Ligand SMILES: *[C@@H]1O[C@H](CO)[C@@H](O)[C@H](O)[C@H]1NC(C)=O
Ligand SMILES: *[C@@H]1O[C@H](CO)[C@@H](O)[C@H](O)[C@H]1NC(C)=O
């Protein structure tokens with residue numbers, strides 16, 4: 001009886017192990033316009049906190065990394081305070097989005113690739129302008145969403161209250177953070193961004209996908225201007241929750257063995273073999289083999305130890 005119980009335990013452990021692979025995210029922080037000095041701080045915080053949300057972050061400012069082969073390793077792309085035309089060729093980016101890839105944009109990422117319709121749709125709206133950096137109040141609209149769960153509302157932040165050229169809700173985005181415009185002065189607001197004033201939003205199906213593609217998730221937040229933002233526990237809760245939510249799209253390998261992009265562990269070798277990305281199969285296979293070996297060792301030693309005492 002003990003032995004059967006041990007087998008059941010080992011199988012449960014095995015099932016957990018093969019689904020435990022971290023998600024992989026590529027941080028892209030190239031700038032062709034204004035360069036935020038918080039970029040290294042933000043990358044440092046994300047890489048440090050990555051393990052707490054089971055994410056392995058790579059970072060680059062090299063647009064030549066945007067090839068089909070490289071992007072397919074990632075469960076999400078995170079555009080961090082990018083500015084200007086930093087991606088001369090967005091074809092691979094488009095194909096990544098069509099394959100179920102997820103997207104996260106932070107702060108001035110909304111002021112990048114202004115000539116790319118794909119990018120504008122995927123991020124939800126583009127930056128218009130902002131009044132000076134100051135302390136103002138942000139309100140939470142959907143308090144159970146992982147990106148804002150546990151945040152106070154009203155939430156006083158020191159940041160730039162961004163204005164946008166259009167209303168992300170017109171693309172189907174759901175707004176989670178809005179600016180309380182009564183808490184600051186702005187003589188040149190956008191008249192086209194919609195009400196209440198959007199500051200962070202999500203798209204269940206990122207609008208950058210082309211018809212026939214598999215849409216992943218998209219999240220954008222305009223907050224995060226200062227080093228202090230990144231060292232702030234509440235902002236960290238916001239951004240880590242946003243990343244966690246984005247990865248739950250089930251359109252990348254971390255949670256969908258038949259997805260075309262992402263770093264997750266497949267559920268079984270046969271599912272992998274049927275998947276469109278063959279190049280990942282050998283490493284997944286050996287991961288699976290070593291897991292099976294561990295499982296057999298666990299059963300063997302538990303059997304030995306239970307036999308010895310019974
Ligand atoms: C923000 O942090 C970076 C290092 O991560 C530093 O170079 C920069 O000077 C800091 N900015 C301010 C305003 O302190
Ligand atoms: C309002 O902001 C827009 C976008 O930055 C700018 O083009 C325009 O000149 C500003 N208008 C005034 C009156 O400052």
Ligand SMILES: *[C@@H]1O[C@H](CO)[C@@H](O)[C@H](O)[C@H]1NC(C)=O
Nearest residue numbers: 204217247248249250251255
């Ligand atoms: C993803 O899969 C999980 C587990 O099966 C499920 O609870 C969740 O609703 C799915 N999410 C989407 C967006 O399909």
Ligand SMILES: *[C@@H]1O[C@H](CO)[C@@H](O)[C@H](O)[C@H]1NC(C)=O
Nearest residue numbers: 100214250251256258259260
């Ligand atoms: C899993 O991935 C496949 C292949 O991209 C896709 O067709 C399917 O819709 C995905 N499943 C979910 C729940 O999104």
